[in-house]
Amino acid sequence: MNSPFHVAIIMDGNGRWGLKEYNDRNKGHFYGLQNIDKVVKDCIKLNIKFLTLYTFSTENWNRPKKEIDYLFFLFKFFYKKNFNKMFKNNIKIKFIGDLKNIPNDLKIIIHKIEKKTKNNNLITVIFAFNYGSKSELINAFKKISKNKKNNITEELITNNLYTKNIPDPNILIRTGGEKRLSNFLLWQLSYAELFFVGKNWPDFNFFDLKKIINSYSKIKRKFGTVDE
Ligand code: FPP
Numbered sequence: 001m002n003s004p005f006h007v008a009i010i011m012d013g014n015g016r017w018g019l020k021e022y023n024d025r026n027k028g029h030f031y032g033l034q035n036i037d038k039v040v041k042d043c044i045k046l047n048i049k050f051l052t053l054y055t056f057s058t059e060n061w062n063r064p065k066k067e068i069d070y071l072f073f074l075f076k077f078f079y080k081k082n083f084n085k086m087f088k089n090n091i092k093i094k095f096i097g098d099l100k101n102i103p104n105d106l107k108i109i110i111h112k113i114e115k116k117t118k119n120n121n122l123i124t125v126i127f128a129f130n131y132g133s134k135s136e137l138i139n140a141f142k143k144i145s146k147n148k149k150n151n152i153t154e155e156l157i158t159n160n161l162y163t164k165n166i167p168d169p170n171i172l173i174r175t176g177g178e179k180r181l182s183n184f185l186l187w188q189l190s191y192a193e194l195f196f197v198g199k200n201w202p203d204f205n206f207f208d209l210k211k212i213i214n215s216y217s218k219i220k221r222k223f224g225t226v227d228e
Pocket of ligand 1: 011012013015017055056057
């Protein structure tokens, strides 16, 4: 079996779910957050070693201030509440994205949590926060040119991305029914298998994940070669 070890998820559909169930988009984010907890446990059960979650994109700044403020409130609430639990459960937490423009109190929590969980190794959960693939690539090219490197290789670019030392995802899942990548891990998903799910993120569950993992395990990954 092609055992997956890195799953990346675009957790789309929170807003629509919240509107439908509670007439409130933010309720969708609240329940979306509860679902993260469950899906991390599901990934551990399925022996997935890396889980990357798209939690806030560089484009999400264009949302109404009320929604952005609520998302930031949720982030703080989540990290404070789960800090010790993640540490004790051997979960390593990492953040990828541009952390320069985010509120200071959040930055402090992020650094603390990364530092505290850095030696854990059951699963690495990576939160893409203020993340955009294009800005990640621009940032990498700037670092490369600053270091006056002329021999541009795939390895050099990979090593200058936020995801340095993280293997590329085997699988990308997008919930919410849309079929696009929305500026998420464009370099890293070059060879990923893509799965688009109609359900909104708060409804995504263990059986959906298991079904995807089963489908993935039946795919013969050829990486540009031909069958022998
Ligand atoms: C996309 O749904 C979801 C987001 C932009 C935010 C994801 C956030 C969470 C799952 C909760 C908070 C997470 C943490 C780690 C604290 P959407 O709002 O675009 O939904 P829509 O397409 O129905 O409008």
